[in-house]
Amino acid sequence: MSIDITIPSQDLLRLIDASLNADYTSVRQISNRLASYAAGSAPEISKRIKLAIRRNGVPLRASGYSESLPTDPKSRSALIEEQAWPVCPIFLNEGLKKTFDSFVSSVKNYDLLLKNGLSGKMNLLMSGPPGTGKTLVAGHIASALGMPLYVVRLDSIISSLLGDTAKNIRSVFDFVPEKNGIIFLDEFDAIAKLRNDQHELGELKRVVNTLIQAIDALDDRAIVIAATNHSELLDRAIWRRFPYRMDFGKPDLELRNHLWNYFLFQDSGDATTISALAKISIDMTGADIESISLSARRIAIINDKRIDTQEIAIECMKASYNEFYINDSEAFNKKDICKLLNQKFLLNQAEILTIIKTSRQTLSTYLKE
Ligand SMILES: Nc1ncnc2c1ncn2[C@@H]1O[C@H](COP(=O)(O)OP(=O)(O)O)[C@@H](O)[C@H]1O
Ligand SMILES: [Mg+2]
Structure with missing residues (x-):
C-alpha cells in the first residue's frame, strides 16, 4: 500500500545531495526530520523511516564508505x-x-x-x-x-x-x-x-x-x-x-517499573506484575533488568510458552538478597519464597499471586504461619 506524505522540497533536495555525497550523518538527520513530519498523519510510514535509518545506522562502513x-x-x-x-x-x-x-x-x-x-x-x-x-x-x-x-x-x-x-x-x-x-x-x-x-x-x-x-x-x-x-x-x-x-544511581522503584514494562513486556505489561518485579529488583541496574528480560523472552519464544515470571522473580531475589539461595527446583520451597516476598520485599498478596503459581487460599495460609 502506498501512502503519500508531504516533504518540504528543501529537505528532499538536501536528502538527494547528502545521499550522493555519501554524507550519511546528514542523510540520517534529514530522514529523522521526515519521520517526525510523518508521525502525525502517517505513523506507519514514520515508523518505517525510523526503521530504515536504524537498520542502516551501523553498517555504513561495511557498505564500502568510510569517513x-x-x-x-x-x-x-x-x-x-x-x-x-x-x-x-x-x-x-x-x-x-x-x-x-x-x-x-x-x-x-x-x-x-x-x-x-x-x-x-x-x-x-x-x-x-x-x-x-x-x-x-x-x-x-x-x-x-x-x-x-x-x-x-x-x-x-x-x-x-x-x-x-x-x-x-x-x-x-x-x-x-x-x-x-x-x-x-x-x-x-x-x-x-x-x-x-x-x-x-x-x-x-x-x-x-x-x-x-x-x-x-x-x-x-x-x-x-x-x-x-x-x-x-x-x-x-x-x-x-x-x-x-x-x-546516576541504581534505578529507583518508579524507574524499575518503567524498565520492566519496556524490556520484559514491550510496554504492555500488567501493572500488578510489573510492580511486583520492580519491588523485588532492588539494587539491579537497567542493564541487569534488560538482560534478565531478554533471556526470559527468548526462552518463552523458543518453547512457545508464556513468560515465566516466577523464574524471573527467583532470579531477581537471588541477585538482590544474598541470604536467599535456592539450589535447584527440587529444594524450591514455595512457602519460604512467598513469606520472603511479603516480609522482605513488601509485596502484597495480589502482587505475589501474579508471579508465584499458587492459590489465594494457600498463600493466605503461608503468610499466616
Ligand atoms: N535508565 C535506563 N533506561 C533505559 N535503558 C537502560 C537504562 N539503564 C540501562 N539501560 C539498558 O542497559 C544498557 C546498558 O546501559 P549503558 O548506557 O551502556 O550503561 P553505562 O554506560 O552506564 O554503563 C542500555 O543500552 C540499555 O539497554
Ligand atoms: Mg557506558
Missing part, C-alpha cells in the same frame, strides 16, 4: 568512532531528566543565552555505576540535537608515544567540532587508571594537562560529554571543566 577519521600515526588505529543514535528509549528519574532537558535546551538556545551574557561551556560529566544508562544518555543527547556522536577511543589515544598522545588529542579535538559533532569521552576513568599501569605519574599528568588544554581551547559552542564509573578517580582540574553534571 576518514583521525588515526594514531604509529598504530594506524582509529582515535574515534561514530556511535549510532540509540533506538532504545531512556528512562531517567526527575533530577536527571531535568539536567538532560536543560543541557539540550541550552545548546539549542545557545545564541539567545550568548546575547544575554549567559553562555558557558557546554560540557557534561556523567558518573555512576556501570549499566545505569550513561552511554545511552550520550546517544540520546546527540539524537535530540541531531548531531553525530564521536566516541573517543582513549586506549588508542594514549597507548601511543608521548609526543603522539598530544598530537592525537589535538587531532580529535580539531576534527569533531569541524563536523559539528559531539566529543564523547566514554569510560573516562581509563585515563585515571593509567596511574596503576606501567605509565609514569609524570606522563599521566602530561596527558591530563593536554586534555585540559584541548578542552579549554575548544570553541564555547563545542560539546564535550564524559562518562565515568569512578568519578572519584578523576582529577579535580578535569572535574571543574564540566559545568553540567549527572550523577
